[in-house]
Each structure stands twice: as C-alpha cells, then as structure tokens.
Amino acid sequence: MLAPVVIRRIKQLLAERTHSYRQIAELLKVSCGTISAIASGERWSDEALEIRGQVEPEGPPRRCPECGGLVRMPCVLCSARKRSARTGRLPPDVPLERPLGLDLKPEHQRRYAEVRVARRKQQHRNCLLAVCPTNYTASPYIAPEP
Incomplete structure (x- = not known):
C-alpha cells in the first residue's frame, strides 16, 4: 500500500x-x-x-451520539451519510449482471433490477432523513412528497 x-x-x-x-x-x-x-x-x-487520510477508528466501542450505533469513533456510518447528503449521490453499487447466483427469466430480471433500485433509493432517503431531516428533498433521486 x-x-x-x-x-x-x-x-x-x-x-x-x-x-x-x-x-x-x-x-x-x-x-x-x-x-x-x-x-x-x-x-x-x-x-x-x-x-x-482520515483518522482510523480506535479505542473501545461507544455509542455514536448522532446515529446511536455501537461503534469505534469516529463513526464511519455518520460520515458516509453526511458525504452522501452533501454530494446528493447514491453510494456505488455492484453491477447487476447476475443477481446473487439467481437464474431469472428476462422479465423477472428486469423486475428484480427495478425493486433493487427502488430499495436503494429508499435506503438513501432514510440515510438523508437520519442526517438532515429538514432537507431530505435536496437529492435528485428523491421526489418531494405531496
């Protein structure tokens, strides 16, 4: 390295x-x-x-004051959520060529891909809500609620 x-x-x-x-x-x-x-x-x-270049987590696990997770500080999850909220991008995803060893028909493959993308968007929205609940529509991937 x-x-x-x-x-x-x-x-x-x-x-x-x-x-x-x-x-x-x-x-x-x-x-x-x-x-x-x-x-x-x-x-x-x-x-x-x-x-x-960031500081490596060290010391005994503690509760994160932001997300409540039991982690070694600094909390990597919180920093990832903040970066995602700042950039407005979804985290990188593994290409969906062969879904987890499943042999699906083409129509089922398309549906699997749609569901997977929808779940990732929902997870991204939940991350944004956890970090910044008042500004969750800033992401281009999330449609504002009516």
Missing part, C-alpha cells in the same frame, strides 16, 4: 511531464505498473486519498 504522500508526488511528477514512467518508478521506488495505473486514473483517486 502506498502512502498518500507518495501518490501525490507521483501525480505531481506526471503532471510536470519531465520524467518518464520508468524514471518516476526508480525515483520513488515503486513499479512502472503502479505509475501507469495512477496516470490512467485506474487507481488512487483524490477521493480515495481523502478517505485514506
């Missing part, structure tokens, strides 16, 4: 365009494949660096 400082340095050297991939790899003691993956954007996005 690379430190965020090394990843930032790789990105900086790539942006300068003064070194080849091999030179950067030798300079920072990483593989050329890692340099290539970072250059193509396949690995280590800025969001991943931000997440890795």
Whole structure:
C-alpha cells in the first residue's frame, strides 16, 4: 500500500511531464505498473486519498451520539451519510449482471433490477432523513412528497 504522500508526488511528477514512467518508478521506488495505473486514473483517486487520510477508528466501542450505533469513533456510518447528503449521490453499487447466483427469466430480471433500485433509493432517503431531516428533498433521486 502506498502512502498518500507518495501518490501525490507521483501525480505531481506526471503532471510536470519531465520524467518518464520508468524514471518516476526508480525515483520513488515503486513499479512502472503502479505509475501507469495512477496516470490512467485506474487507481488512487483524490477521493480515495481523502478517505485514506482520515483518522482510523480506535479505542473501545461507544455509542455514536448522532446515529446511536455501537461503534469505534469516529463513526464511519455518520460520515458516509453526511458525504452522501452533501454530494446528493447514491453510494456505488455492484453491477447487476447476475443477481446473487439467481437464474431469472428476462422479465423477472428486469423486475428484480427495478425493486433493487427502488430499495436503494429508499435506503438513501432514510440515510438523508437520519442526517438532515429538514432537507431530505435536496437529492435528485428523491421526489418531494405531496
């Protein structure tokens, strides 16, 4: 695993365009494949660096004052809900090519996908309500109630 400082340095050297991939790899003691993956954007996005730079949970489990869950602080669930409320995006989902080992007919496959999306939207709405109950219609995925 690379430190965020090394990843930032790789990105900086790539942006300068003064070194080849091999030179950067030798300079920072990483593989050329890692340099290539970072250059193509396949690995280590800025969001991943931000997440890795956060404080790791430690200490005994305690009750979270916001969600009430028994967690090691800081509560990852609360921070994920806040980020989701801020960005207005649903969390990433696994592609729905083969649903959990089920062999469904095409019409049942479509219905399964519809139900799954509807449940994810409902879960997202519940997360938003838990974080910010007065502003739950800010998400583009949630229709305002009549």
